[in-house]
Amino acid sequence: MPTDFLLSAIVLTPGVVGLFLLATPREAARLQRWVSLLASLLTLAFAAVAWSRFDPANASFQLVEARTWLPSVGIGYRLGMDGISLVLVLLTALLQPIVFISSWRSIHDKVKGYVVAMLLLETGVLGAFLATDLFLFYVFWELMLVPMYFIIGVWGGERRIYAAVKFVLFTLAGSLLMLVAIIYLSFVFHSQTGTWSFAYEDMLRAAVPMGQGFWHSPQMLLFAAFALAFAIKVPIFPLHTWLPDAHTEAPTGGSIILAGVLLKLGTYGLLRFNRPLFPEAWHRATPLFLILAVIGIVYGALVAWAQKDMKKLVAYSSVTHMGFIVLGLFAGTLTSTQGALLQMVNHGLSTGALFLLVGVVYDRRHTRMIEDFGGLAAVMPLYTGAFLIATLSSIGLPGLNGFVGEFLILTGAFPRHPAVVAVAATGVVLGAVYMLSLVRRVFWNPLAIEANRSLPDLTWREALAFAPLAFFMVWIGVHPGTFLSLSEAAVRRLIGG
C-alpha cells in the first residue's frame, strides 16, 4: 500500500465496509459479524503499518494526505498523523475488534444495524483523530453522533431513549457553537493573510486577538466555544450528567467504545486545538479548569463509591479518570501532558476492560446490581482474575499501566500546582476504595445467591476479547517508554516547550 493512501485506508475502511454491509440481507447475521470483525482487524493492520512507518523524532504531521475538496472556501481533505494521533488511533483500532468479539453473542437482534453503526462510528472517531482540516474534523466529529444515537437507542437498556436523546442533545449543544468558532477562526485567518483556509497548520498561524474581558475578546470566546464542545465530551464536571446515563444504558460494546475512545476525543480536542490555537486564553482559563478537574476527580470518586450498579460505578470512575487527564493537560508541563496522553490510552484499556467484564456477568444474570452477586471468585476463577487485573490497572497499581499515567500527571503538575495535586491525590486513594470494595462485594463475599452457583466461567471468546487489553496493560506498565517516545516530539511542539 503506498503511503499516500495509508491514512485514508485507516479512516475509510470501516465506514466503506459498513456501507456495503447495509446492502446485505438482514438474515445474514453470521456474514455481517465476520465481515465487520475482519474490517476492524484490517483497520488495525493498517494502523500497525502506520506505526511502523512513523518517525517519532519528527514533531510534525506525517503520512500527510491533502486533496482539494472545496477550494474556493479553503476546505481540503487533509489527513495527517503525529505522535498524539498515532497512539489514539492505535487505541481505537485495538478496541474495535474487541467490541465485535464481545458482542458476538450478546447482540443477536438487528445485527446488521449494529455492526454498520459500529463501523461508521469507528470511521468517525479515526477521522477526527487524523483530520488536519478543521472542517473535516468537524464532519468526522459529528459523524460519530448518529451511530452512537442508534447504538444506545436501539440496543440499549431500559432507559435507552432518554439516554440516547440526552447524549445527542448534550453533544450537539457543544459542537454547534464550535462550528461557528471554526468559521470565525477561518475568517480571522483570512483577514490576516487574505487567503481562505480551514487547514490546521494555517490556523496555528492565525493570531486571534485577545481583546478585553471575556465578551469582547475573540480569543476567549473562541476558546470557550471549542472548550465547551470538548468539555462536554470529556466530560468535565459539571457537564458530566449525560455520561452515567449513556454508559449505563448503552450495550456493552457501545460502553466500551464510548468510554474507551469517544471521551478521549474531548481531551484530544483540548490538547490539539485549544492549547495551541488560543494560548493566552488557555493560560487565563487554567485555574478554572484545574479546579473543575479536581472537583471531578473527588466528586466522581465519591459518587462511584455510592453506586449499587456495577456499570454505573465504572461510569462514574470515568469522571474521575478523565479529571486526572484534564488536570495533566492544564498543568501544562511536558511530563504532565505526556502523562495525560498516556492516561487517555490507559483509561481506554482499563475502563474498556471493566465494561467488557461487567457485560460478561450481565449476559449471564441480566442484572448488574452489586448486591445480586457475591463470592464469584469460587465459581468463576478465570473471570475473577481478569476483573482483578482490570481493577488494579484502573486504580494504578505499580507495574500496570494506570500507575504510570497517574504518576506522570501528578509529578508533572506538582511543581506548578502543589495544592491541586494534593487534593487530586486523594482521588487515587478513593479510586482504590471504591474499586476494591466493588471487588470484595462481588467476588469475595459469601456466595449467598443460588443463581450464582452455576455461573459458567469466561468462554474462550470472552477471554480472547480481554487478552489484548491485559497484554497492553502490562506492556505500558512495564515499559511505558514505547508509547511515551512516540508522542514526545509532537507534545513538545503543541505545548511549545
Place this chain on the structure above:
Amino acid sequence: MNPSDLAAIAPELLLVVMGAVLVLADAFVPALRPRFGAVAGASAVAAAVLRWTGPLPGAVWSGALVVDPLARFVDSYILVAVVLVAIIAGPYLARTAASYGEFYGLLLFSAVGAMVLAKADSLLVIFIGLELLLSISLYVLNAFHRDSGVSLEAGWKYLVVGAFASALLLFGIALLYGATGTFSLAATARVVAERPLAGNPLILAGLALALAGFGFKLALVPFHAWAPDVYQGSPTPVTAFLSVVPKGAMLVTLARVVAALAPQALTPKWLPLLATIAIASQVLGNLVAIAQRDVKRMLAYSGIAHMGYALVGIVAFGFDGLVGVLVYLAAYTVMNIAAFAVVSAFSESEDEPHLITDLAGQGWRRPFLSFTLALAMFSLAGIPPTVGFVAKFLVFRAAVNQGLAWLAVVGVLASFVSVFFYVRVVYYLYMKPLPQRAPAYLEPWPVRVVAGVCALAIVGLGIFPSWLLNAAETAAKTLLR
C-alpha cells in the same frame, strides 16, 4: 421581439405548450391519462436540457426577464422538483382516487410561473410570475382532493392568504412605480440611489409592502400562519412541490431585488429588519415544530425555520451569502421532497392526519424508505455528512464573514432546538415497537426511485459538494458583477 428572445425562453414555452396539451388531452383523450405523469416528467427533462444547451443572453424581452446563469441554476432545481413530484404523484393520485389529468398540466404551469418569477427583472413581471402562473395553479392543486374537507380548506386558505399577499405586493409595486416611474429593477435602483431613503416615505412604504408580500410566499414569521394548514391539507406531492418551488423562486427574486437596490445603501435599514425576520422564523418555526404530532405540520414549521436560515444568506448579502442561499435552496429541495415522498408512503390514509405514530417501528419493516426519511431528517437538522449541513455551513459562514457572527450563533442555537423534533422521527422509525398490523399501503417502485435519488443526492452532495458549490458560485457571480 426578435428570434433570440424566443430562443431564450424556449424551456418556458415548451412547458406551457405541454401543459396546455395535457389539459386538453385530459378532456379529449382520457384513455391516455396513465401516461400523463411520464409526459410531464419528460417535458421537464426536455426543458432542463434546453436550458443547459440554450443561450444565456442576459436581459431579454426589453428587460422584462433576465436569462443568466443564476436563472439556469434556479430552473434546474425547479425542474428537478417537477420531475420528482411527477413521479410520486402518479401512484399517489391513483391511490387516492384523484387521477384527474389536469394535475400534470397545472404542475407544469406552476413550474413555468416559478421559472418566470426567478428571472424577473421588472416589478410587474414579478407579480405576473407569482400570481398568474405560480399561485393560481397552486390554488387548484392544493384543493385537488375535491371531496376532502382538509384539502379544500388548504386550497381556500392558500387562496385567501395568497390573494392578500399579492395585494400587498401589488400595492407596494404601485407605490414604487409612483415614486420612480418605472417597473425595471435597475431603473428603480438608480432612482433610489439618487434620493436618500429616509426622506422618501413612498419608496420606503413600497419596499415594506413588497417585502411583506414576499414574506407571505416564503412563509416567514410573521407572515407564516397559513403554512401548517396548507401543508397538512394539500395532497402530499403538492405539499412537496409547494414547500420548495415557490419558496426557492421567491427567495431568488428577493436576492435580485436586494442586489439591484445596492445593499450597501440599504444596509442600515434592511439589516435589522431582515435579521429580525430571519431570527423570528428560526425560533418560532423550530419551537412550534416540537409540539406537532402531524409530520406534515411539523415539516411546515420546519420549513418556516429553514427559510429563516436561508434568509441569513440574504441578510449577509454578498457573494458568500448568495452562494449560501442558492446551495441552501438546492439542499432544501432534495431533503424536503425525500421527506414528503416517504411520509406519503407511510400514511395510513390520506384523509387522516399523517401522525408521527404511524412511523413506529417502520425502520425495521421497510428499511429503504425509513433510511431515506432518517437521512432527510438528519439533513434537515444539519448533521454532516449531508447536504443540509453544507448548506447551513455556507450561510453561517457568510454571516460570520460579514461580521454578523451573532446571527450565526443564533442560527446554530435554533438548529439545536430543531434536532429534538427531527431526531424524534428517527426515534419513532427505529426505536418504537412495530404495531401488530399490516401496513395500509406498500409503496410502488416510483416512490422508491424518488427516495433513492433523494437519498443519493443528500449524501452525495453532502460529501462531494464542490459540483453544487461551483454551480452556485457561477450563478452568484452574474448577479454581483
